[in-house]
Amino acid sequence: MSDDPYNVPGIDNTDIDHIIKAEGYGGKVRAMAIKTTATCAEAAKIHKTSSVVTAALGRFMTGSLLISSDMKNETDTQTTIIKADGPIGGMTCVCDFGYKVRAYPVNADVETTYHRPGKIDVGSAVGEGMLTIIRDIGLKEPYVGSVELLSGEIAEDFAYYLARSEQTKSVVALGVAIKDGEVTNAGGLMVQLLPSADDDIIDRLEARASGFPDITYLMEEGFTPAKIIDLFLGDPELQYLSAEPVSFFCPCSMEKMSRGLITLGKTELEDLAKTPEGIDTECHFCGSKYHFTKEDIEGLLQTL
Ligand SMILES: [Zn+2]
Numbered sequence: 001m002s003d004d005p006y007n008v009p010g011i012d013n014t015d016i017d018h019i020i021k022a023e024g025y026g027g028k029v030r031a032m033a034i035k036t037t038a039t040c041a042e043a044a045k046i047h048k049t050s051s052v053v054t055a056a057l058g059r060f061m062t063g064s065l066l067i068s069s070d071m072k073n074e075t076d077t078q079t080t081i082i083k084a085d086g087p088i089g090g091m092t093c094v095c096d097f098g099y100k101v102r103a104y105p106v107n108a109d110v111e112t113t114y115h116r117p118g119k120i121d122v123g124s125a126v127g128e129g130m131l132t133i134i135r136d137i138g139l140k141e142p143y144v145g146s147v148e149l150l151s152g153e154i155a156e157d158f159a160y161y162l163a164r165s166e167q168t169k170s171v172v173a174l175g176v177a178i179k180d181g182e183v184t185n186a187g188g189l190m191v192q193l194l195p196s197a198d199d200d201i202i203d204r205l206e207a208r209a210s211g212f213p214d215i216t217y218l219m220e221e222g223f224t225p226a227k228i229i230d231l232f233l234g235d236p237e238l239q240y241l242s243a244e245p246v247s248f249f250c251p252c253s254m255e256k257m258s259r260g261l262i263t264l265g266k267t268e269l270e271d272l273a274k275t276p277e278g279i280d281t282e283c284h285f286c287g288s289k290y291h292f293t294k295e296d297i298e299g300l301l302q303t304l
Helices: 037-047 051-070 122-126 155-165 199-210 215-220 225-233 254-262 266-272 294-302
Strands: 018-024 029-035 077-084 091-096 100-105 114-116 129-136 143-148 169-179 182-193 239-245 279-282 289-292
Touching: 018 051, 018 225, 029 051, 029 225, 037 051, 037 100, 037 182, 051 077, 051 091, 051 100, 051 122, 051 155, 051 169, 051 182, 129 155, 143 155, 155 169, 155 182, 169 199, 169 215, 182 199, 182 215, 182 225, 199 225, 215 225, 225 239, 254 266, 254 279, 254 289, 254 294, 266 294, 289 294
Parallel strands: none
Antiparallel strands: 018 029, 018 239, 029 182, 077 091, 077 129, 091 100, 129 143, 169 182, 279 289
């Protein structure tokens, strides 16, 4: 450790998006804090989202990344899905190992309404529905957990998921600050109490959670993820475990799109092969476009 108590090995520049993992109270409490400003801005740019969708999708990606933070293998992947009846129509987010995230909303352009000036009403835009998390960590079957949305405001929906589906008592805070349609700050905090945590620690952290400032307010005040964890836990023996960069990344390719087309089946492909000018496909997650010529499609048909 250098002179800066918040200097966690692994990240030289705390301005970039990154996630910090820590533990406190003798290992009875786990904490993760994340900065996702550039990641959320990238998603907003790709999907041309209105402010309320920028906030919803940003919170959703940030929460998904926090939940994915216990992945151990390079092939591990996690898909989070919200299916709900609000005007956004749902969202899908995939986190790959190494905090590489991609996501899309069903509807990107939804009118923004406010709880009060400056406080975007995300819950109404998301609506009522379900949060499902599919974690593929190399076991025979992926682990699938699902809960009803509590409010659609995302952070408490994730906390409820963790309590119900994974029996982990957690505090989840997520925030995306937007000014003139642009993301100025985004990030989150997740604190988990391990079963060994005694009532004393639980009481202390619950009291801390109730009066804790908004994550984006702290970020605007210059708090890094490491400092936010320290402020929340207030444990002099706090141990930082790791720091890793976070980024928006889509692994789509012509080859993956081809495999997608093949799953349409022979009849559908034969129909597509009749189009002389070929077809254009677009990746839901990143908007990349792939053109398939008539000959390409005929080539795919040969593989069936
Ligand atoms: Zn893509």
